[in-house]
Structures are given as structure tokens and as C-alpha cells.
Amino acid sequence: MRQLGVIRSSKAPTVRIIGGGLTGILAALEAHRLGCRDIELHERFDQLGGTAWPRRDHGLELRADHRYFGPQGDPTRTLLEANGLAFDDFENRFGSVSPAPGGDLAFTHDFEGPALRTRKLDLDHITGDSLADRIRAYPHDISGHLTRYCQWALGSWLDEVDAGAAIPLGIKRVYATDIDTCDLARAKKADPVYDGLYGIPRALWGRLQNQTASLPADGYQTFFMRCQSALERLGVTIQTASFLSPQQAFRAREAGDVVVWAADPAPLFAPLELEPPKRLAKSLTSYIFKARYAGPLPFHVRNFTAEGSVFRVHLYECRGQALLSAECVSEISDCDLRRQIHKLMGGFGGASLHLDETVSIQVEPRWAQHSLDAARKLAGLHAALAKHQGANFIAGAWEAQTQTASLSEISKSLTQALEIEPAEAIAA
Incomplete structure (x- = not known):
């Protein structure tokens, strides 16, 4: 101290x-x-x-979001x-799902933002304080998809949303998949604007930030x-x-x-x-399942496809029971929800995921986006x-x-x- x-x-x-x-x-x-x-x-x-x-059901904590603490020294x-107060450290694992050519999905490990195709990195100046101003700085092939994603997630005109919403929406940085990683790394090192708007998956970047996080014991x-x-x-x-x-x-x-x-x-x-x-009027509907999963816990994945209803999936453990929370931009039937969850988890050990009964459904307003x-x-x-x-x-x-x-x-x-x-x- x-x-x-x-x-x-x-x-x-x-x-x-x-x-x-x-x-x-x-x-x-x-x-x-x-x-x-x-x-x-x-x-x-x-x-x-x-x-x-947190709410509880039969002794299990129902966590609709993925609230973590930092590593030792935070x-x-x-x-x-x-x-x-005591904390338990864990390996901080996460991923994202982005659109790929032909209607396929791009699964990106160790990166929380969208992974999008672009042939150039050139950025325009950010001319205002809105989320739309921030997005317009990207090349058209990136900005077009980010606009669709944010409108899907928020249901608001992006000129009316503060640029700081990029952080809770998960789009603070974009991984430009068609650009050579070394070229992208050089651009990030040379210009703080590029560093602030572009990212590289942790394993490719060689950076050790966010490798560990913690939860209250x-x-x-x-x-x-x-x-x-x-x-x-x-x-x-x-x-x-x-x-x-x-x-x-x-x-x-x-x-x-x-x-x-x-x-x-x-x-x-x-x-x-x-x-x-x-x-902002948009609310999230969270569905929590009991689950069985052979992958690491906790784990979360974001959906940047702007399709379906599932915005984010969060898997965690409570008293030896795996639980899965699916945050959705709209209400959805149980059958469609399970199908979408399995689709998003397909690149992250989804074959081992089994969803059991639903234990909670919560509809809550968003507070993180201004x-x-x-x-x-x-x-x-x-x-x-x-x-x-x-x-x-x-x-x-x-x-x-x-x-x-x-x-x-x-x-x-x-x-x-x-x-x-x-x-x-x-x-x-």
C-alpha cells in the first residue's frame, strides 16, 4: 500500500x-x-x-453478466x-464470433472484439463525440458492419450514442483479418490512434495483458x-x-x-x-441454464455477426455446477435460443456443451451505454x-x-x- x-x-x-x-x-x-x-x-x-x-436459486448464484476483478496488484x-477480502485467480479465457465470407462464422480465440475483413487500414479523423463518429473513422468495409452490429445491439441511432459505448459493446478495437499481423503491429506501435482502434489477438500479439483475472472467493x-x-x-x-x-x-x-x-x-x-x-431504451434479456462443459471456466464469447438474438454467452462455475448465461437483444423461444448458443460455441469446444434446464429469465435495462x-x-x-x-x-x-x-x-x-x-x- x-x-x-x-x-x-x-x-x-x-x-x-x-x-x-x-x-x-x-x-x-x-x-x-x-x-x-x-x-x-x-x-x-x-x-x-x-x-x-446476485440472485440465487437452490444455492446457485445467477450472474447475468461477467463481472470480474483484476489480477494480483490491481x-x-x-x-x-x-x-x-479473498480472491480466486483464474486464466482469463474469451473469444468472439464474427461474420465470414459465404455466410460462415469466424471464431477468434483470445480476442473480445470483432474480427473483420478489410484490404486497408487507413483511418479518417474522429470528428465528434458520438459512436457514429468513432465508427466512421474506419475503412468502409469495417464501418459498415460495425454500424449494422451496433444498431442490432442497441436499436438506437448511433449519432445519439456516446462514443464511450464502444467499450461495453466490445468494439473498442477491431482485428483486421486480411492485413499482415506484422504490418498491423507496426501501425499500432507507430500511431496511438491506430493502437486505439485496432487490436490483435493475444496469442498473435505476444502481449501478456489480461492473462489472469479473479473472482471473489x-x-x-x-x-x-x-x-x-x-x-x-x-x-x-x-x-x-x-x-x-x-x-x-x-x-x-x-x-x-x-x-x-x-x-x-x-x-x-x-x-x-x-x-x-x-x-437508451434498449434492455437485455438474460437466460441462465444449468450446463455441462468440458472447456475452461469461466469463459465468455461475444457475437458480432449482428444476427440472431444472442449478444453474449458467459459460462461460469458455482458450487461445482457449470452455469451458462445468454444475454439477448430480444426475447427468443427456448428451441431457437439453444440452437443459437450451440452455433456460437461451435468454435470453442461447443461439442462438449450440454444445456440442461433453464433456471432463470431476467429482463433488465442497459446502464453501461450512455x-x-x-x-x-x-x-x-x-x-x-x-x-x-x-x-x-x-x-x-x-x-x-x-x-x-x-x-x-x-x-x-x-x-x-x-x-x-x-x-x-x-x-x-
């Missing part, structure tokens, strides 16, 4: 955190690490975990481990219960079934408290007389909070694409709000 500074204030303020999901938990742990000892955590549900709290994991429900115990040991006051309104949070800040709003930002717009953003309107209005919300509430009201890093990025932003804001003097300055 990095060396700490000291709080300059004669009396350390109370830190009030709204939202007991993972972001709120990490904010409480970080506030304690930075020296604060009067911390309150408010969670509107009956237990910590927020929307990440800052988020390091902070949690310092407070007694004994599952997510146990993880969140252990997080609560760790916070209680630190003296954090946890109030479940509790939600501070924006007005209450503003008053707490005016009284000298530091407030971290780690919950959904939507309630903050009206009190600041801001128009709320428009969210509309362009939402991205702009969130930026406006940050500016309004900074102007009217000052440094002692900390926004929850809502736009961050990773939990580690979110933790880094909150840590910087807490350091400023708590008026912490760096250790190096003290030593000098």
Missing part, C-alpha cells in the same frame, strides 16, 4: 456515502485508508451490493485484500457480506434500507461533512434545476455540483469504464476534500 499523508484539518469531517454498491464500499474503505474515522454508508436495499447483489483488489453474496463485516470492523456506520435525498446530502455538506454520491445520479438533476438525460445526451448532461451535472457544492460533494465517477478508474477518481476527490497533505511534503 502506498504511503499516506495526514489530514490538515483540526477536526476530520464526517464522510457520508450514499450508495452501498461496490463503488460506495470502495469509497468507505478508501476514506478510512486516508485517515477518516467517522464514516457513514447509506444503502437503499436491505444489504450491501446494490445492483451487483488497485481495487489490493484495497479489498488489505481489508481481509466463495461467490458474490459472500463477498458483499464480508465487505460489510470488514467495514463494521473499521467502525463504519452502515445504514441499510436508507437513502439520503439530494436535499439531505446538500445540507450535510453545508454542515461541513464530506458527501460521496455513489448512487444513481438521476435524483441530483432536479434539485440543481437541470434537465435529466435521456437514457446516450450522447446523457454524457453531455452528466458533464453538466459535474460542473453544477462543483460550482454549487464545492469539493466536499464528491460525484461517484459515473462515467468511468472500469472500477479501478472509478476508485482512482474518488480517491483523488477524497484527498482534496479531506485536505490531505502528501507524505512526501511532510518528509521534506
Whole structure:
């Protein structure tokens, strides 16, 4: 752990955190690490975990998405481990399915993005902030398919979607299959724009990033219960079934408290007389099966063909039972769903996959993709909070694409709000 500074204030303020999901938990742990000892955590549900709290069926966790932690040394994991949380490492395995000539499928191992044919790499300048602007930078044969895929996945005009949606959609980088790998590698090394838009499968690239990841030991429900115990040991006051309104949070800040709003930002717009953003309307339907599979677990594969209903397949193990989650862009019959899953898994040991009974069907809204309107209005919300509430009201890093990025932003804001003097300055 990095060396700490000291709080300059004669009396350390109370830190009030709204939202007991993972972001709120990490904010409480970080506030304690930075020296604060009067911390309150408010969670509107009956237990910590927020929307990440998993449903269970006969003792099995039903995970509709593939939420992982980083390898050893990842800052988020390091902070949690310092407070007694344990993780199990695993070999991070994944793949993608893309269209191929003649209606065939291209199965790409160790690459999460689309693998698409193109005869040239030339990129145009990205001229705006929308997903459409990002996609237009590619050659026409790539941009045309990416447009079809995103419209299939989102059901929205791409000019209305923020470019950051490329990450949760899995199209941050494209593997150009008709280009010599050495030429592609040289282009990536020579130009950061090419490096940001093109990718190479891990095995061909010779890079070791993302080889390992981790999951909480004994599952997510146990993880969140252990997080609560760790916070209680630190003296954090946890109030479940509790939600501070924006007005209450503003008053707490005016009284000298530091407030971290780690919950959904939507309630903050009206009190600041801001128009709320428009969210993307598309939802995902997730089907979870008991399964038998001889391949590595966990494993996930993305579908970039823009055909069928299955957007992503995620296989994982819980208490010795293999489970398969299929995230779908639309509802689908059981027979067609099973057929599509087997087709997508055909290049990844699909012959060994057997789907047993369905244990769960969930329809949930998408939160990971922002509309362009939402991205702009969130930026406006940050500016309004900074102007009217000052440094002692900390926004929850809502736009961050990773939990580690979110933790880094909150840590910087807490350091400023708590008026912490760096250790190096003290030593000098």
C-alpha cells in the first residue's frame, strides 16, 4: 500500500456515502485508508451490493453478466485484500464470433472484439463525440458492419450514442483479418490512434495483458457480506434500507461533512434545476441454464455477426455446477435460443456443451451505454455540483469504464476534500 499523508484539518469531517454498491464500499474503505474515522454508508436495499447483489436459486448464484476483478496488484483488489477480502485467480479465457465470407462464422480465440475483413487500414479523423463518429473513422468495409452490429445491439441511432459505448459493446478495437499481423503491429506501435482502434489477438500479439483475472472467493453474496463485516470492523456506520435525498446530502455538506454520491445520479438533476438525460431504451434479456462443459471456466464469447438474438454467452462455475448465461437483444423461444448458443460455441469446444434446464429469465435495462445526451448532461451535472457544492460533494465517477478508474477518481476527490497533505511534503 502506498504511503499516506495526514489530514490538515483540526477536526476530520464526517464522510457520508450514499450508495452501498461496490463503488460506495470502495469509497468507505478508501476514506478510512486516508485517515477518516467517522464514516457513514447509506444503502437503499436491505444489504450491501446494490445492483451487483446476485440472485440465487437452490444455492446457485445467477450472474447475468461477467463481472470480474483484476489480477494480483490491481488497485481495487489490493484495497479489498488489505481489508481481509479473498480472491480466486483464474486464466482469463474469451473469444468472439464474427461474420465470414459465404455466410460462415469466424471464431477468434483470445480476442473480445470483432474480427473483420478489410484490404486497408487507413483511418479518417474522429470528428465528434458520438459512436457514429468513432465508427466512421474506419475503412468502409469495417464501418459498415460495425454500424449494422451496433444498431442490432442497441436499436438506437448511433449519432445519439456516446462514443464511450464502444467499450461495453466490445468494439473498442477491431482485428483486421486480411492485413499482415506484422504490418498491423507496426501501425499500432507507430500511431496511438491506430493502437486505439485496432487490436490483435493475444496469442498473435505476444502481449501478456489480461492473462489472469479473479473472482471473489466463495461467490458474490459472500463477498458483499464480508465487505460489510470488514467495514463494521473499521467502525463504519452502515445504514441499510436508507437513502439520503439530494436535499439531505446538500445540507450535510453545508454542515461541513464530506458527501460521496455513489448512487444513481438521476435524483441530483432536479434539485440543481437541470434537465435529466435521456437514457437508451434498449434492455437485455438474460437466460441462465444449468450446463455441462468440458472447456475452461469461466469463459465468455461475444457475437458480432449482428444476427440472431444472442449478444453474449458467459459460462461460469458455482458450487461445482457449470452455469451458462445468454444475454439477448430480444426475447427468443427456448428451441431457437439453444440452437443459437450451440452455433456460437461451435468454435470453442461447443461439442462438449450440454444445456440442461433453464433456471432463470431476467429482463433488465442497459446502464453501461450512455446516450450522447446523457454524457453531455452528466458533464453538466459535474460542473453544477462543483460550482454549487464545492469539493466536499464528491460525484461517484459515473462515467468511468472500469472500477479501478472509478476508485482512482474518488480517491483523488477524497484527498482534496479531506485536505490531505502528501507524505512526501511532510518528509521534506
